[in-house]
Amino acid sequence: MIGKVKVNQSFGAMCAYVLQEKAPGKGAEVLAAHGVRTDSAAHMAADFDAVRAMRPGLGKAVLHVALAFPVEEKEKLTNEVMGRIAQDYLKGLRIDPENTQWAVVRHQDKTHPHMHLVVNRVDLDGQTVSDQFIRSRSVDVCKGIEQDYGLIVADQVGHRQAREIGPTPKQQQATTPKEQQSADWSRARQEIGRALSYTAGQARSFDELREALRPRGIELELTRRKDGSPAGVVFAQDGHRVKGSQVGRAYSAGNLEAGFAKARELGHDPAQQWQQLGQDYALAKLAAEYAQAKQRQAQQQLSQQPSQGLGMGD
Template sequence: MIGKVKVNQSFGAMCQYVLQEKTPDKGAEVLAAHGVRTDSAAHMATDFDAVRAMRPGLGKAVLHVALAFPAEEKEKVTNEVMGRIAQDYLRGLKIDPENTQWAVVRHYDKDKTHPHMHLVVNRVDLDGQTVSDQFIRSRSVDVCKRIEQEYGLIVADQVGRKQALEIGPTPAQAKATTPKEEQSAEWSRARQDIGRALSYTAGQARSFDELREALRPRGIEVELTRRKDGSPAGVVFEQDGHRVKGSQVGRAYSAGNLETGFAQVRELGHDPAQAWQQVGQDYALAKLAAEYGQAKGQQASKEPGKQQSRGFEMGD
């Protein structure tokens, strides 16, 4: 399970997106909600904004999480299970689902084989307190791991280096006959793994610190050097003892280009209504599905523990 976290400004734009009112052919189904109406995007946004008004100084009050599962989990991840996972995810982030407005909507895009849902949460709870977004991306990774274990789901971290081993050796690894060649081939494998991880983390990070938080759970460390004026001089990624320069992964991952990308993400964060931002997010989810599809093996299935049935409060 992968959780892609965004903190945005506009409930109006977000509710229109998750309910797919402008593109009903794509298919959207409200699975559960608390404290908001679900009959229309306008009503849902109005309810969110009414509580948000208690904290008028909070610019980004919209917490949006896209939770995606591999296609192999399609039968296991039913609507009822998704609803439970959404509330467990909130509790994992220390958000009380009984004292916070939220809605979870499943999308049925025809061009995507993997099940996924969108969770919209008000960062102002029903007591008028602000829900913290500090380190929320790294916290989300930890919560997703716990949910995977609890529900017996495929472990997302295995999509990285372990999945690559399941797929088989790279051509360089297959041809290696000497220790030097094997070492070179292993470095190439690490470079590929790092590139795969950067492909869906660098685009949403706002700084090197955020990128470091996103990569560390995947076993990748970030080493940054700066010039005297504070600008980034170079970046090195390390996995399993293999050091790879950002420019060796790809031109887009050099220190300077990453810094430029971070600035763009920070700037775009002030206008979440941009339609292409949502398209970009969907592209990332499609990319995730493709990565899952490459794996030839699956994690040994585990029977999920007995889940306590929880009632859902639907909007009026």
């Protein structure tokens, strides 16, 4: 299970997208909702905006999460099950599904099961739903749901499904096969770069980097000179081939080899570094929870203070 989290501004645009009223062939189907009408995108957006008005200064009030599952789980993931998963996902993010507006819509335009969850970041009490560390928290929640429902672990099938959730702006604007190919290649380059930013610094050789990239659906191809030194490196994803230097100067064959040599010289242990990354995420999560606890405590203290007789205009 993969959750792709975004925070946006317009409920109108988001509701029109998830309900797919202009593209009924995509088979958008509302699975569940709370606090909003689902008969039209206009009505849904109006209901979201009515509550959003309690926090006019909150620019990005739209929380959008695309939840994707491996194609192998299609039979298991009935509409009822996916609806329950959406509510469990909200609870995992510490969002009260009974005190928050939300809607979950399943799309049928991909081979793998996926749904779109739209949430109002202003709850029914007028309080702001925090998006602090929400992406890292989402990863933890998805892993927990995989265990609870006996689902295939996302890392076992790679991240292809996450890429299929929706096109990039450049892909949407492409009108010719050539433009589409260029847009698809650009997207592959961006995702390869994102993967390398997490893996290249943890590896001590091209072999270790290759093994770290494979679970992400990326292959590494290396050519060497006669003396054995690396001549060039190419990364391949879904048929798109990208040279390391096209991803970034740091990922050319020579610069990667220099980084591996430095890591070997310093005696870095990749297992320890991955453990450190996990600890960093845990500390970030703890910091977020501590900040939220302090905020709640301050709000409680403020509410317990005796009234000073202030009027509505004060």
